Amino acid sequence: MLRHLVGRCDACPIRNRAVCSYSTPEQLVELDHIKFYRDYPPGAEIVGEGEPITALGSIVSGVVALQRTLEDGRRQVVGLLLPSDFIGRPLRDEAPYSAVAVEPVRMCLFDKRRFEELLVTNPSLERKLLEMMLDELDSAREWMVLLGRKTAREKLASFLTMLSRRLGAGGATLRLPLSREAISEYLGLTIETVSRQFTQLRKDGVIELPDSRSVRILDRRALAELSGDSDPDTSDRARA
Amino acid sequence: MLRHLVGRCDACPIRNRAVCSYSTPEQLVELDHIKFYRDYPPGAEIVGEGEPITALGSIVSGVVALQRTLEDGRRQVVGLLLPSDFIGRPLRDEAPYSAVAVEPVRMCLFDKRRFEELLVTNPSLERKLLEMMLDELDSAREWMVLLGRKTAREKLASFLTMLSRRLGAGGATLRLPLSREAISEYLGLTIETVSRQFTQLRKDGVIELPDSRSVRILDRRALAELSGDSDPDTSDRARA
């Protein structure tokens, strides 16, 4: 939870994808003054479910899982957030979901009160936030289809397809940011079923598993078809 | 699909909950000029999945299901929209989900292009839209928990709890806007399982079923506990 004040916005790795990407150089100077960095080790809770929200901001590096845990321990991951994604619920006092770092995370944060003031005075910030939230909403609904209607195999195929797209998989080998357990909590399955589906896809020659945290996609087209979304041609719609 | 131009904003039933609710009287006059009403019979498709979006706006009356259909016919309802809710995806050309009227619907619509221009010149419109989308996002994630982790019984109990809250159920008797089939598509179940859970809840004395489209909640507390959300005390968090 170290606090850093270093790092100029114009050298920021997420400069043109994050919530600040529509901001003018002048507005950026303003943000520069009030932002602060914070690092979280894997497993750290960035915000707790039901806790008051004091800060919000962008992921600079690392991966965060947004999740809800029911009282009997059942857990559902409701969002997987990557660098440039926004964390925090503006305009509400309590966090409806907890955010947990699944690998080392650096956040670029703003005090919530101040950020909300900025939303009023800085329309480009509000506009970008709106766009990002609309995209998040589409993604969440995409995942509702997956959770409600897809088979275990389709779920895993969709997950791998989504990951390879979002991690900008030039090469065919993905490094999985999530453990089997976290994957199962994202897909609404058990850890054993996820594991079985991995080996199944491997046996079918669709993927290779160099180690448990890596996946090499051998047959991208097959994977896309297994994901159960509309016809393979049209299936570029899948966001997430 | 009749077109109406009648109806002044200041007499509008959704005046202070819809996207226009933050607009000043002057801004309202502007909206008044470009808005138009449109009616849809039950079953009508308001927007089709993948179709270009030409108009968007608010539900004045009626209920709309937002859904995705997979090529083999499996269907998932990803949102249940009530009066004052906003329909349409600003800032994108194609609708990612279809919107279907489940009972007679009246929409208050704006040409998409014009609406997007207004978003720029009318900050109170954009602000309200942002707030609504943030709420929708929370709801969608709430539903992800339901779809991924809840049992059939918990799903139905959650559904009834959510409905009674959103329909402002003063009285304990709800009129269900959805058929058993639509409910099953919303809950990620089959129609038979939904039906069995209804009779189960009835046999357990939690609800009464005066007819298949009505539910009388006899034991609200029991229903809330069956819904599987956090402790009954804290469970006011459940939105949707």
Add this chain to the structure above:
DNA sequence: CGCCTGTTTGATCTACCTCAACTGCTGTGG
């Protein structure tokens, strides 16, 4: 080398699905 944690594999169980028949409305026509 042996422990610990994450993953895989196996055997069995069960919640929910599938297939099928039945019930009860509602409307239509004789």
Add this chain to the structure above:
DNA sequence: CCACAGCAGTTGAGGTAGATCAAACAGGCG
């Protein structure tokens, strides 16, 4: 006023995908 489609919903019987319980396995690390 009754007969009878036609549809939405319910109920039943049986099957199965995925859960659960349990054990083996593999890699990192003291």
